[in-house]
Each structure stands twice: as C-alpha cells, then as structure tokens.
Amino acid sequence: MATGSGALTTQLSGRDLTLFRGDRCLFQDVGFALQAGELLLFEGSNGSGKTSLMKAMVGLLEFESGVIEWNGKPVGEQRQVFHGSLVWMAHRVGLKADLTLVENLHFESALRPQSADDLDSVLERLDISRLKPLPLRSLSAGQQRRVALARMLLADVPLWLMDEPFTNLDREGRALVMRLVKEHLAKGGLCAMAAHQDVEIDATVKKVVL
Amino acid sequence: MSAPQRDVPGMLDSLFAVARRDLLLAWKRPGDVLNPLFFFAMVCTLFPLAVGPSAEQLTFSGPGVLWVAALLAMLIALNSLFLSDFDDGSLEQLLVSPQPLPLLAIGKTAAHWLTSGLPLVLVSPIVAITYRMPGSVVVVLMLTLTLGTMSLSLLGSIGAALTVGLHRGTALLSLLILPLSMPVLIIGANTVSLAAGNETYSAGVWALAAYAVGALSLAPFATAAALRISNE
Amino acid sequence: MWKWFHQLASPPHFYRIAPVFSTWLLLPGLALIAYGAYAGLFLAPADYQQGDAFRIIYVHVPAAYLSMMAYMIMAVAGGIGLIWRMKLAHSVAASAAPLGAWFTFLALATGSIWGRPMWGTWWEWADPRMMSELILLFFYFGYMALRSAIDDTAKADKASAVLALVGVVNVIIVHYSVQWWSSLHQGRTIMAEGGPAMDPAMLRPLLAMIFGFTLVFGSLLLRRTRTEVLHRERRTRWVRDLILAPEGNS
C-alpha cells in the first residue's frame, strides 16, 4: 500500500485499469504503484496490451475504467502537470526524418522543461555526436533510437515511459539504456517500461504481468 | 528529483517552435509547396480552354474561376498537414507534451497557411491579369484571398485532423471540407465580382474578416479534439 | 429524475421500452398525417397565386423542417456523447444521420417538383432555401462517409460528433451567406414569408402535417436506435440472454 503521499515523494499509481480495443478486452483490473527510484516493468507476450496500457497511461487512449494517479492526484485533473513531468519514448521515434539531429532536439526543447545538461555532452555520452549534421533519414534505426534517448536525457522530468526501448539496439546499446535508466532512478526518477525480454538491472523492480 | 524541477517553456514559444519546424520542413521539401501552386495555375488555364477565350467571358467568370481554383488548391495542400506527423509518431509527441494542443494546432496551421495560402495570394495577380482583371479589382482579389485562405486553412485543419490515418483519407477530406468552405467561397468570389462591377464590396470583406476571426477562435479547439480522437 | 434518465439510457432497458414508445408516437403521428394530407389536399382553399400547386407545401415544409431537426438532434446527441460519455447518445446520432439525409432528399425533390410549374425549371440556383438544403445534404453525406470510414466504433462516434458540432455552426453561416448571395442575383423563393398571415384553413393542415411528421420521425428514430444498440451490444451478456430466451419472459 502506498501511503503517506507527502508532497516530496514522487509517485505514480494505477487502480482497477481496464482497457478495450474495439470489442476486445485487453486487460481488466490491473493496478500498480511506483515510487521514486523504482522501475516498473510491464511484461507479457506480443498483443497482450503492454503498448496500449502505456499509451492509455499518457492519455493517448482512454481506459474503460480505472484511474492513474500522479503524486496522489488523478492525471485527468492535472494533464499539463503530468505531461510536463514525463517523456514518452514510443515505438516510433517521433522525430522528423528531414531534419538534422540538432534541429530535431532543438524543437523538442520548446515543448518540455529542459535539464541543464549540455547538448554536446549528451550526444557524446550516447556516441552520436559525429552524426550531428546529418538528416535523421540517413541514420540507422539504432542510431535514431539513440536520438530518442537524447531527447529523454535533455528533458528535466522525473518520469520516463519507455515502450520496448531495446528494439533495434545492439548489445552495447541495450547496456547503455540500462545504465541510463539506473542513473535516472538513482537520481530519484521513475521509469515504466514495456519489454518482452528480461531486464537485468540493479534497482527496485516492480512487475506487472499482462 | 534532487534539483527543483525547471519550468515548462512558454506556450507561445511552443507555438512558434512548431511553426518554425514546419516551415523548415517545407523549405527542405519545396515540392510540397509548389505542387498546389502549379495545380492552381493549371485549373485557371483549363477554364478559358473550356469556355472560350473572349475577353468579355473572362472578365465575367474570372473572380469565380480564381476562387474555385484557389479553394481546390488549398484542399490539395491540406492532405499533408498532419499526415507525416501521424506517420512518424511526432504527432504522438505533441499530444503528450505539456503545451496546450489548440495552440500547437494554430502553430501548425499558421505554417501551413504560410506555405500554401500565402503563395496563392502572391501568385493570384499574375493569373488575374491574364483574365483581364483591372488593378483595383486585383487588390480586392488579393485581400479576399488572404482572408479567405486563412479561414480555409483553419477549417481544413479540422478536416485534416479528422481524416488523418484513414485509408480513404483524401476523397473523404474533400467531402468533409467542401461543404464547410462554401460560405468562404460564396462571400469571397462574389465580393470580387461586386468590385469588378464597380459596386460597394466592403460588406463582403468585413464578412470574410469576421469569418476568419471566428474560425481562428473556434477551429483550433475542434482540431485539437479531432487530433486526440484520430490518434487513438 | 436523474436516476430515471440513467435507467432509461441503459441499453437493455432502452431496448425493452423503445418499441412501446415508438408505437405511441407512430399511431397519433399517422393519424395527424392522414388528417393533414386529406385536409391539405381537398379541404384547404387553393392559393390565389399558385392555385393547387401550393398544396405541395404540405409535404415540402415538414420534410425541410425534419431535415434540419434531424441535424440538430445528431449534433446535440453527438455533443452529449462526447461530453458525458453516454453511449446511447452516440447510437442516436448514428441513427439520426441517414433519416435526416432521407428527409433532406425529400425536401429537395418536392421543392424541385414544386419549382417546375412555379419557376418553369426543375432547379433554380438562386433560391436560397434550396441551396441551403442542398449543402445540408452534402453535410449528411460527409458525416456518414466519415462514420463508415472509421472501423473502430468508439472512435467513429467521437470523430463524427466533432464534425457534427462544427457543422452546426457552419450550417447557420451557410444559410446567411446563401441568402446574401441570392439577394445579389435576384433570388426567387416559392414560399411566401410570414406564416401567420396564412388562412387558418390552410395553416391547420400544415401544422398537423409538421407535428405528425415529427411524431413519425421520432418513432423511426427510436426503432433505428434500438437496432443500433442491439448491434453495438452484440457481445454483451444481456443480448445473449435475450436471444437465447426469446419471447418467453416478457
């Protein structure tokens, strides 16, 4: 039970979540509670509704019933606050193929609170700084994923929502994602992730099996 | 988080950022801007070929032809308004951003108007002169087209948002938008006709301006709602 | 009151009582239409200008009236469904559209037939009412096309509700802009303005027709909605029970 929702503890919880797609019930009465520094894993086979659950969490889909709470308050009542506290790394990277990496990230900076991290150092960490002048369409799928990771690092938000973050990444890339998530959690961030493979991380992990 | 959370960037900043990004994209793909213009010029060429080149007929039908051609060209340009954002997932990113969606929709629509409506307004005098339109009427034509294409962009953004991601999108978009755009066409074309007949036309211009203001204050909300629905 | 409303809106309950309400609307509606048609055709005096051709008014005006009312119902129901997430409202909106389109078509057809002896042409472009009616028909087509293009019912409901609400604002603007336009081109109208000045012997059948048509429309709408509800709830428990144990427990 997540009690004592003091103003300082960041927390995300969901209760009695039920979701339909068309006539089909994807899941029923799912619940979870996530505190600062914890990783939430949604597990399940393909088509079990992991992606849909995450989309509904950020408000892209509507739950049939149930409520998502951010810091003890339903997200429906504080949409802007909630959206200002998260980045959503979707299956599609959501960046413009015609624009360069820098142009893309520069645009993103007008949408969300930005961290103090310097763009160059972030690109350096992700090992994509040499790709700076290229339009995104000339990058490989794995490199585009890394640009999406750069968007996450540049945003100053506590909640990371990642849908299958390991797709298109090699072993090294996967290790990088895990390292970044761990650092984020250590700083008091939260992360919810849908993954169909095992995730090995040295942090508190909560699992929801769909 | 250990450090206090930074503020969300200002709403207007995000509006301008969206507009700037779309203009940049248009700059990198000039074909998307030019195609509707060529279409406009071609439709205007078809009419004299079909109804005959006599000067009398051209001055008489000029305002109507130019307006219908402009309407159709706007319609062609509309299809791409949200399509690429929908396909590459950046629409989703806009939907989950902390910025008010109607404002982002205004930003996108403004960029769309600058790359489709404004070029039409700028090209229209050239076509109008070939239709033997006197200079004073050309000014009225450009004025009405400016106000009218703004309204069409705003109305069109609703239709584009409703049909984005549908398979039969293009034909459906015309079916939805043409009835909506009829008042603009009626007022716009007839105002130019009145001006060509040396009659008072100011009422039409005011009506178009009022329509544009009304569209600007209502359409973004409808567009935002439609985008959320279409992206489900 | 609120509770009663909610109960009415529950699909099984609506499914059960809709036929009852429908019959109670249909019978008086048909009676009014029978009286209105008879009185309009044979009892009302001929118009001093249009002669007996004016009798077309007794079907044209109710059809035109219903074409607009159906649109309003569609938009209001869509709005209710959008704001209060009421599923029944979306079923009503979905059912009102084709009915409205039929009555719009009827208004156009009767208007055009009426125009033939009056104007000497089947279609008079400069008549503002006919133009508005035609654009209304296009609206209906767009609405139904959007609905059928979206596979997911819930999504189709919401998208078409937005369209209907946008359309309502625009239908009004269309009306005024068409009126302005036809005044530029010396538009002619077949219907004289100023209803109350009509001879009571002419007016009474007209009111009976309008009222009767409205009742019949209500009856049709109720039953169409009922079928729509059944279709949408086809996978629910109550529909299963209803179909496996028919007629027995009524």
Next chain:
Amino acid sequence: MEGVAMGGYAPYVWTCFGLTLLVLIINEWRIRVRHTSVYRDIEVRIKALEGHE
C-alpha cells in the same frame, strides 16, 4: 374528381405526395429489415459459439 385534378397541377402534387409516402415506407421497411438481419447475425453467432441445437 375535380379535387383530384388539382387544377391542372395533378402530376406535380400527386408525385410529391407519392414520393413522401414512398420515403416513409422505405424507411420503415429498412428499419425492419436491418433489425431482423442484426438479430439473426447475433443469433447465428451465439448459437455457433455455444453449440445450441
């Protein structure tokens, strides 16, 4: 008979009334047909899935 002739406008007036009747009948008929077909579809599906009869 004089009333039926409609002072020479009979074709127009009677066509309009006939058309109206037709539209009402078509709508009534379509509603019945659709209800029957929806009902039967559901019946077929449920019986096929649950193995009644």
